[in-house]
Amino acid sequence: MALDKAQIEQELAKALSAISQAADLDALKQIKIDFVGDKSPLAKANQALGSLEATQRAEFGKLIGQARASVNSAFELKSNDLSDKRDLVALQTEKVDVSLPVRRVLKGGLHPLTILTNEIADLFIGIGYNIAEGPELESEWLNFDALNIPADHPARTMQDTFFIEPIEAKLVLRTHTSPVQIRTMLNQKPPIYVICPGKTYRADELDATHTPVFHQVEGLVIDENITMADLKGTLDYFAKSIFGKNVQTRLRPSFFPFTEPSAEVDIFFNGRWIEWGGCGMVNEKVLIACGVDTKKYSGFAFGMGLERTLMVKHGITDMHDIVEGDVRFTQSFGVGIK
Numbered sequence: 001m002a003l004d005k006a007q008i009e010q011e012l013a014k015a016l017s018a019i020s021q022a023a024d025l026d027a028l029k030q031i032k033i034d035f036v037g038d039k040s041p042l043a044k045a046n047q048a049l050g051s052l053e054a055t056q057r058a059e060f061g062k063l064i065g066q067a068r069a070s071v072n073s074a075f076e077l078k079s080n081d082l083s084d085k086r087d088l089v090a091l092q093t094e095k096v097d098v099s100l101p102v103r104r105v106l107k108g109g110l111h112p113l114t115i116l117t118n119e120i121a122d123l124f125i126g127i128g129y130n131i132a133e134g135p136e137l138e139s140e141w142l143n144f145d146a147l148n149i150p151a152d153h154p155a156r157t158m159q160d161t162f163f164i165e166p167i168e169a170k171l172v173l174r175t176h177t178s179p180v181q182i183r184t185m186l187n188q189k190p191p192i193y194v195i196c197p198g199k200t201y202r203a204d205e206l207d208a209t210h211t212p213v214f215h216q217v218e219g220l221v222i223d224e225n226i227t228m229a230d231l232k233g234t235l236d237y238f239a240k241s242i243f244g245k246n247v248q249t250r251l252r253p254s255f256f257p258f259t260e261p262s263a264e265v266d267i268f269f270n271g272r273w274i275e276w277g278g279c280g281m282v283n284e285k286v287l288i289a290c291g292v293d294t295k296k297y298s299g300f301a302f303g304m305g306l307e308r309t310l311m312v313k314h315g316i317t318d319m320h321d322i323v324e325g326d327v328r329f330t331q332s333f334g335v336g337i338k
Contacts, residue, residue, distance in 0.1 A: 012067040019074045112333045117197050123241045124195045132194040134180035140170040142179040147258040148285045173201035181220040185290035190297045191223040208318045215306035222299035231300035277304035
């Protein structure tokens with residue numbers, strides 16, 4: 001631009017007027033570009049000083065410097081003023097009432113079956129047992145043959161067992177956690193004290209008392225001089241720990257291919273006898289199949305359904321409540337959902 005005192009004063013007045021009229025920080029940002037930045041008229045006038053004679057350069061340099069200083073000062077004051085106003089509005093419109101109750105957000109929690117599994121694991125670890133786990137997809141030999149369940153046993157039919165194709169692969173979804181006991185005996189030398197919690201599968205329809213996917217906990221002890229008395233004492237301890245010190249247990253003669261003798265375990269709870277699970281002394285054929293010296297060692301095993309245990313303990317009458325995932329059911333157990 002051609003340097004002219006009147007025009008410099010005019011550009012100064014335009015800049016100061018624009019700054020004073022800025023309504024907010026966004027508008028002021030554009031004004032900075034137009035009147036303060038490197039492409040503003042006053043900045044271009046400063047760049048043109050080099051074309052003047054030395055005597056004029058000092059005069060115009062002082063005039064332009066004072067004008068730019070006035071614009072920068074006005075801009076800074078306006079920016080601070082608009083910032084304060086913005087913060088004041090934010091404080092008034094975005095304030096938080098700290099006296100209001102905290103909004104509770106569901107964070108999730110453990111399912112009652114998981115709580116029960118952990119409780120059982122803790123009480124057996126407390127008396128020296130280990131926790132053993134195994135795959136849910138099992139070989140037919142581990143799930144049936146090693147447990148002395150013959151080929152013509154009803155449990156091996158398609159009505160009870162999920163067989164995996166191709167059938168020649170001889171793979172099944174485990175029907176109980178007993179294969180974990182077999183794996184333990186094959187891989188460890190006695191003495192053995194383990195419990196085997198886990199998920200199991202059978203071809204049942206979902207109704208009030210059955211589900212095709214359910215959970216078990218089984219116990220296995222292999223040691224010298226193990227008797228039915230040891231089994232009965234362990235079951236008494238187990239039952240009293242879960243159902244309370246006043247619960248009673250009894251053993252009724254039964255039959256299972258993998259135990260001999262075998263028994264059903266009943267508990268007297270809430271004024272009536274309730275079937276709880278099965279148990280017995282490990283069949284010698286099972287011990288032999290796993291390479292255990294039957295002249296030196298004997299053992300017992302037991303197994304209970306966790307869903308059934310949960311239903312009896314808490315008076316649940318419908319299996320649907322356990323498996324359908326309604327958070328209201330889970331919350332009723334107080335399992336950390338807040």
